[in-house]
Amino acid sequence: MAVPFIDIKRFEPGFLDQWNEKVKTMSANAQFIGGAEVSELESGLSQTTSAKYTVACANGTDALQIALRAVGVKRGDKVILPDSTFWATFESVVNVGADPYTVDTNSGDLQMDFDTFKEALDTVKPKAAMIVHLYGWGTSRIEEYRKLCKERNVPLIEDGAQCFGVLYNNESIYKDALISTTSFYPAKVLGAAGDGGAIFTNSEELSVIARRLANHGRTSHYEHGDIGWNSRLDSLQAAFLNLSLKHLGKRIESRKQAAEFYYKTLPGLGIEPIHPPKGYTENGYCNVTLVSPEERPKIEAVLKEKGIGFGNIYPGAMSDQPGAKPHLIQRFGKDQNARRISASVLNFPLFAYMTDAEKDEVISAIKEYKKR
Numbered sequence: 001m002a003v004p005f006i007d008i009k010r011f012e013p014g015f016l017d018q019w020n021e022k023v024k025t026m027s028a029n030a031q032f033i034g035g036a037e038v039s040e041l042e043s044g045l046s047q048t049t050s051a052k053y054t055v056a057c058a059n060g061t062d063a064l065q066i067a068l069r070a071v072g073v074k075r076g077d078k079v080i081l082p083d084s085t086f087w088a089t090f091e092s093v094v095n096v097g098a099d100p101y102t103v104d105t106n107s108g109d110l111q112m113d114f115d116t117f118k119e120a121l122d123t124v125k126p127k128a129a130m131i132v133h134l135y136g137w138g139t140s141r142i143e144e145y146r147k148l149c150k151e152r153n154v155p156l157i158e159d160g161a162q163c164f165g166v167l168y169n170n171e172s173i174y175k176d177a178l179i180s181t182t183s184f185y186p187a188k189v190l191g192a193a194g195d196g197g198a199i200f201t202n203s204e205e206l207s208v209i210a211r212r213l214a215n216h217g218r219t220s221h222y223e224h225g226d227i228g229w230n231s232r233l234d235s236l237q238a239a240f241l242n243l244s245l246k247h248l249g250k251r252i253e254s255r256k257q258a259a260e261f262y263y264k265t266l267p268g269l270g271i272e273p274i275h276p277p278k279g280y281t282e283n284g285y286c287n288v289t290l291v292s293p294e295e296r297p298k299i300e301a302v303l304k305e306k307g308i309g310f311g312n313i314y315p316g317a318m319s320d321q322p323g324a325k326p327h328l329i330q331r332f333g334k335d336q337n338a339r340r341i342s343a344s345v346l347n348f349p350l351f352a353y354m355t356d357a358e359k360d361e362v363i364s365a366i367k368e369y370k371k372r
Ligand SMILES: *Cc1c(COP(=O)(O)O)cnc(C)c1O
Pocket: 059, 060, 061, 062, 085, 086, 088, 089, 132, 159, 161, 162, 183, 184, 185, 195, 196, 197
């Protein structure tokens, strides 16, 4: 039996009927931009994240650019960000005209390394800093990051594209962020029927700026207080997300069960899965293991042969991307952990409503590799 790396078609019974019904009525009413679905989504998201203000937008990359602009990042400003992330984080800095400085990864929790970050902060004195909560959890030192940035008066933007539903000390990870973002790309934990994103903040002022930027800098319909752009979330996406939010708890529960299954079974096969640090309740975004760079292609070959999907999240550091070269000013961290981890990381299939048979199939493929 083939097992995909991720399958986003496993909807709850009746879900697609409800969605089709929504599309029908909203289309008949030409309800395409803004309106009740978007407001309902924004308040639902504020409830789930415990952030006071939510601004929905077109995608997760725009959400980052809006957040950077909202905290005042302008052309020529310096921004610190992790070297291990999805490319969009790096891109967003360059797209707002700022200069990126990357910070190496901690080999324990695989998140940005706090001590290296501190060194970068002292050296660069940036206009803003970014942190990314990768893999469905976050850094063990999240409180220190927030405290340090506050002390230094450096706004910290938290890229939460992978941590929707993650809890830290039993509360939403987004709750105490100055400003954070997420993505509703269909493969994320809360996915839309296309692209979508959001900005979360507890600052009314930042929320007003973010909303203005996402809608042509509008202060009223024909008055523009800012150079923004069109990054509105459309109403159909909002409707799909409103339907999905009702099932979020069950989806995350199912993902976490799959994550647990790997924690129990992989060590017996000599593969060490990475656990979230203390204090975190993960959302089951993905499975993460580290294997030796020599072993990885051999395991992957057997998985391929057996039709088992896998991932390498991420196969390269940001500072090693060809597109980074003209922009990157400096990378911090002597250990090159980001580079080493990207040569070792292997992700096994994990998605909501993965069956027991599928989980067992992944394990038999790994056993088959061990036998050879
Ligand atoms: C998915 C993702 C993004 C980008 O989101 P889009 O909606 O695809 O633009 C940004 N950062 C991280 C860490 C992501 O995983």
